[in-house]
Amino acid sequence: MMFSLLRPICPSAKALLLVCCMLASSAAFAAKVALDPSNWGHPEGENCVSCHEKSSPGLAQQWHDSAHKTAGVNCLDCHQAEAAEPDAIEHEGQVIATIVSPKDCGRCHEKEYEEQAGSVHAEAYAIIRDRIPALAHNVTGAAMQAAGCDQCHGSLVKVRGDGTLDPKTWPNSGIGRINPDGSKGSCSSCHGRHAFSKAQAREPSACVRCHSGPDSPDKEVFEASKHGMLYAAQREQMNLHADTWVAGKDYTAAPTCTTCHMGAAGKIPTTHDVGLRNAWTLNQPVSYQQYLVLLADGSKLELPATAKPPKRGSELEKADGSVAKVKAVISPDRRRTVMSMVCLECHAKGFTEGFMTQFDNVVELYNSKFGEPAEAIMAGLYERDLLTPLPFDEPLEFIYWELWHDEGARARHGASMASANHAWWEGMYLVGRNFYSRFLPEARAVAGDQAAAIIDPVLAESGKHEWLDAPSQANPILGWMPPPAPAADPMPVPAVEDGPSAASTTDAGTAVGAAQARAVGAEMPDADEPGAAADAVEPDAAQAADQAGGNSADAEAD
Amino acid sequence: MIKLEAPQFITRHVLFALVAGGIGGVVFMFFLLEFDHYTSSNAFCTTCHSMTYADDSYQSTPHYNSPSGVRASCGDCHVSEGIIMATYDHAIGTKDLIKQLFGPDYDDPVVNLLHLPEAAFAARDWFRKRDSATCKRCHTLEAIQGTRANTAAIHQEETEGKSCIDCHYNLVHRHVPSEQTFKREAWNAMVEEEFGLEPGTAAELLANE
Numbered sequence: 001m002m003f004s005l006l007r008p009i010c011p012s013a014k015a016l017l018l019v020c021c022m023l024a025s026s027a028a029f030a031a032k033v034a035l036d037p038s039n040w041g042h043p044e045g046e047n048c049v050s051c052h053e054k055s056s057p058g059l060a061q062q063w064h065d066s067a068h069k070t071a072g073v074n075c076l077d078c079h080q081a082e083a084a085e086p087d088a089i090e091h092e093g094q095v096i097a098t099i100v101s102p103k104d105c106g107r108c109h110e111k112e113y114e115e116q117a118g119s120v121h122a123e124a125y126a127i128i129r130d131r132i133p134a135l136a137h138n139v140t141g142a143a144m145q146a147a148g149c150d151q152c153h154g155s156l157v158k159v160r161g162d163g164t165l166d167p168k169t170w171p172n173s174g175i176g177r178i179n180p181d182g183s184k185g186s187c188s189s190c191h192g193r194h195a196f197s198k199a200q201a202r203e204p205s206a207c208v209r210c211h212s213g214p215d216s217p218d219k220e221v222f223e224a225s226k227h228g229m230l231y232a233a234q235r236e237q238m239n240l241h242a243d244t245w246v247a248g249k250d251y252t253a254a255p256t257c258t259t260c261h262m263g264a265a266g267k268i269p270t271t272h273d274v275g276l277r278n279a280w281t282l283n284q285p286v287s288y289q290q291y292l293v294l295l296a297d298g299s300k301l302e303l304p305a306t307a308k309p310p311k312r313g314s315e316l317e318k319a320d321g322s323v324a325k326v327k328a329v330i331s332p333d334r335r336r337t338v339m340s341m342v343c344l345e346c347h348a349k350g351f352t353e354g355f356m357t358q359f360d361n362v363v364e365l366y367n368s369k370f371g372e373p374a375e376a377i378m379a380g381l382y383e384r385d386l387l388t389p390l391p392f393d394e395p396l397e398f399i400y401w402e403l404w405h406d407e408g409a410r411a412r413h414g415a416s417m418a419s420a421n422h423a424w425w426e427g428m429y430l431v432g433r434n435f436y437s438r439f440l441p442e443a444r445a446v447a448g449d450q451a452a453a454i455i456d457p458v459l460a461e462s463g464k465h466e467w468l469d470a471p472s473q474a475n476p477i478l479g480w481m482p483p484p485a486p487a488a489d490p491m492p493v494p495a496v497e498d499g500p501s502a503a504s505t506t507d508a509g510t511a512v513g514a515a516q517a518r519a520v521g522a523e524m525p526d527a528d529e530p531g532a533a534a535d536a537v538e539p540d541a542a543q544a545a546d547q548a549g550g551n552s553a554d555a556e557a558d
Numbered sequence: 559m560i561k562l563e564a565p566q567f568i569t570r571h572v573l574f575a576l577v578a579g580g581i582g583g584v585v586f587m588f589f590l591l592e593f594d595h596y597t598s599s600n601a602f603c604t605t606c607h608s609m610t611y612a613d614d615s616y617q618s619t620p621h622y623n624s625p626s627g628v629r630a631s632c633g634d635c636h637v638s639e640g641i642i643m644a645t646y647d648h649a650i651g652t653k654d655l656i657k658q659l660f661g662p663d664y665d666d667p668v669v670n671l672l673h674l675p676e677a678a679f680a681a682r683d684w685f686r687k688r689d690s691a692t693c694k695r696c697h698t699l700e701a702i703q704g705t706r707a708n709t710a711a712i713h714q715e716e717t718e719g720k721s722c723i724d725c726h727y728n729l730v731h732r733h734v735p736s737e738q739t740f741k742r743e744a745w746n747a748m749v750e751e752e753f754g755l756e757p758g759t760a761a762e763l764l765a766n767e
Contacts, residue, residue: 051716054708083739090736092725161748163735 033108037072040108044094045074051092062194078104087159087180098165099157103183112187112272118300120275122185124176125154126319134391142168150174152210154186175210199240204231207257214406216283216413217422222257224419230254248345255342265342273300277339279332280363282412285404286371287363289332295324305332355418362415362423366408369464370435374403377443380454386446396442403439407431436468587641594644598633606655608664611671615732628696635692635730636681662767671732671749672760675742678734682727690722697722 052075053060063069068078081088081097088095097104102122106113116122128149136145146155146168154174158166175189190206191197200206204222211218222228231238231254239251247255247265255263261277264270271277280287281302289305293316301318303310309329310316317323336356343352378400381387391397411427414420444451459465467473474482564573596602603609609632616622621630637647657664664670685692702713728734735741746760 047716051712054712054716057708086741086744088739090738093720095739159744161741161744161746161751162733163739163741163744164733 033071034110035108040074040077041072042074042076042080045076047092048075048079048094059194066195066197068196073108085181087157087163087165089163097180099170099179100188101179101181101183102185102187103179103181105187106183109187114298115272116185116187116274117183117298118295119273120278120302121175121189121273124152125150125156125174125178126176126184128153129156138390139392146172150177154178154184154189198245202238202240202245202256202258202263204228204256211257215409217410217426218257218413218417220426221410221413221417221419221422224421225417227255227418231256247342252346255346260339260342263342265345268338268341275302276330277335277342279336279339280360280412280416282363282416283405283409285375285408286367287412290335291332292330292335293326294328294330296327297324299324359415362428363412366411366428366431368462370431371404371408373458373462373465374400374435374439376458377439377455380458381443381446384450384454386448386450386454394446396439396446399434399438399442403431403434407434590641590645594633594637594641594648597648598631598637598644600631603632606658606665608658608670611667611674612731616730619730621730630696634695636684638688638691639695668749668753668755668760669763671752672746672764674732675734675737675740675745678727678731679737679740682723682737685723686721693722693726 049060049063063075068074076094076096078100079096079098081095083095085097087097087099089097102113102116120127132145132149136142136149150169150172152174154177155169155172156178157172157180158169159180160166173186173188175186176184177186177189178184179186189209191201192206204219208219210216212220223232234253237251237253238256239245242250244250245263247259247263249266259265261274262271276292279289281290290302291305291309293301293303293310295301295316295318299318301316309331310326312326312328314326315323316326340352340356343355347355378387378396381396382389387394387396392401407427407430410422411424411431414422414424414427440455443455447454472482600613604613616632621635623629633644637644662669662673664673699713699717703710704713727736746764747757749755749760750757
């Protein structure tokens with residue numbers, strides 16, 4: 001279990017060393033630009049501003065209000081291009097590019113550029129590139145890739161032969177955009193053009209465009225959590241415009257997305273690798289923990305923790321087929337340690353560890369009870385040609401997709417950020433409902449007479465679905481209980497052998513008992529009315545039945 | 559009363575020649591005017607099939623279809639004003655006719671598109687050298703109002719040292735990058751993609767001309 005790997009948290013030099021090693025930086029806040037100011041302030045930039053104040057006054061005003069303007073950074077400093085660049089255009093006498101890529105921003109913001117390169121954000125398009133057509137193109141149409149998928153994941157920007165940007169791929173500020181200069185990402189995904197306000201990027205709303213909705217409802221999860229509650233109530237105490245923004249020092253009112261996933265806290269430096277502190281991957285059919293491998297060429301790679309960690313100095317093949325040397329490997333428990341150190345700015349160690357245990361338990365429950373069995377059942381159906389390899393041409397494929405991609409992800413995200421509602425009602429409850437009322441029945445229908453061979457062994461092996469084998473275990477949650485046992489019946493009942501109690505009859509849970517219950521219900525004239533049904537089991541008989549079924553705790557809770 | 563007496567050298571023949579030459583000159587001037595006028599018309603220009611491609615894009619722009627009904631013909635933009643310059647432009651323009659007859663097959667849409675960038679660069683140069691004189695036949699800088707709030711201000715305050723063509727290109731004909739940023743390989747690839755040709759076909763076509 002993950003938690004057992006979590007090392008004692010030690011806010012000392014050791015931890016600092018760990019973090020330094022990970023980030024190659026000890027700055028506790030966004031890095032100041034190291035370049036000399038003589039590198040910017042392009043003399044022609046004034047002309048851009050003069051005209052754009054008239055042609056696009058909103059854009060120009062945003063820049064006027066920006067820290068860029070204060071520092072003397074003008075339009076051309078970011079937009080200038082070499083004529084040989086693929087997307088270079090001539091504009092009013094200057095050679096510029098419309099797209100300012102992370103590489104361009106990285107001319108000054110070097111540290112941030114290096115950190116985001118190879119992050120799960122920068123790779124957001126590359127990761128799903130091959131999968132897009134199955135859903136966006138087959139189920140809907142290519143228009144949805146531009147208007148949907150790519151707006152968050154980023155597009156593969158196409159510069160047409162006439163120098164214009166293909167509207168199938170542009171405008172786009174998706175975070176994994178593949179830019180004409182080859183760099184991946186889009187700074188403006190989070191840092192709104194053209195003000196690039198620190199305060200704006202620190203707000204939870206900076207993430208909402210993509211982290212909302214059915215599959216990664218982090219906006220909703222955050223808002224429904226205690227963290228979101230405190231943020232909403234105490235936003236004016238967040239010190240969002242501060243130069244440095246270290247949790248526990250510059251603000252204590254509440255955390256935002258940035259605080260935990262990127263922000264500086266105590267001795268933890270800020271990072272633009274947003275996934276660095278994530279021990280789990282939560283958006284897979286089955287969650288797994290991951291190593292973060294830092295490669296000598298500056299790129300990164302995530303590997304499942306089930307495999308042996310790669311050795312430092314060894315060579316590793318990347319997704320694109322190229323080979324790079326391993327510079328450092330960050331284990332999942334180290335990633336968790338960094339995240340936990342953020343928590344410690346406001347929470348006690350025991351509280352933090354307890355919370356992480358609760359979170360890990362949910363992920364492991366999801367994996368073992370639903371994720372792994374559903375994955376195994378689907379594999380069984382594919383292997384036996386009971387499902388075609390083509391995704392989404394059979395109803396079961398949608399059911400399975402929603403089980404892990406939507407409901408399952410919601411449950412796991414809900415638990416990770418402490419929204420009870422999303423962990424349960426919007427999450428795991430729906431996973432369970434789907435699994436038992438849609439997935440399994442449909443899978444059995446698809447499997448036909450092979451269901452016993454494909455499905456039942458998987459369920460049995462997981463050891464989590466035995467409750468289905470006791471169909472007579474009654475519980476008043478749905479407002480109905482078996483009628484009082486014969487012993488409590490004032491009418492004389494024949495053939496009660498060995499004087500069994502009402503409890504033992506209920507316990508036995510036989511089909512006969514259920515049949516009797518139905519028969520009695522049918523004889524009661526008002527049995528269809530919920531009130532009547534409730535009356536029938538209250539008060540004494542219900543208690544007796546509850547105790548007999550071992551459900552007294554539930555009854556009290558109700 | 560002053561008696562006009564022709565000089566000795568004005569003989570009957572000379573007088574006849576002068577009269578005939580004068581009438582001939584006037585006729586010739588009328589001919590040139592008509593010639594320039596006709597050869598500036600859309601109908602004349604599109605008698606060559608190769609010009610119909612330029613005509614297609616032109617017909618989708620405000621220079622062809624303006625709300626006011628003003629329509630700029632080919633010659634309004636591409637032939638200078640005044641009989642001397644107009645005639646000069648047409649004389650120079652005969653090189654296009656020669657290329658049409660003896661050069662590459664510009665009637666072929668692929669060949670035509672492959673050569674479009676050079677044609678566009680030459681046309682832009684032509685406008686620039688004349689300080690966009692033909693634009694100014696209709697457009698007066700001081701009078702430009704536009705429909706957006708600051709169009710007038712931009713044209714009053716941001717145009718010093720600039721000619722219309724410096725900012726306003728790719729207005730009427732198919733989009734071609736600036737010469738400075740033009741990339742032949744990318745253009746060829748675009749043409750190949752557009753016409754479903756094998757990669758490399760465009761370069762081969764150009765090499766074999």
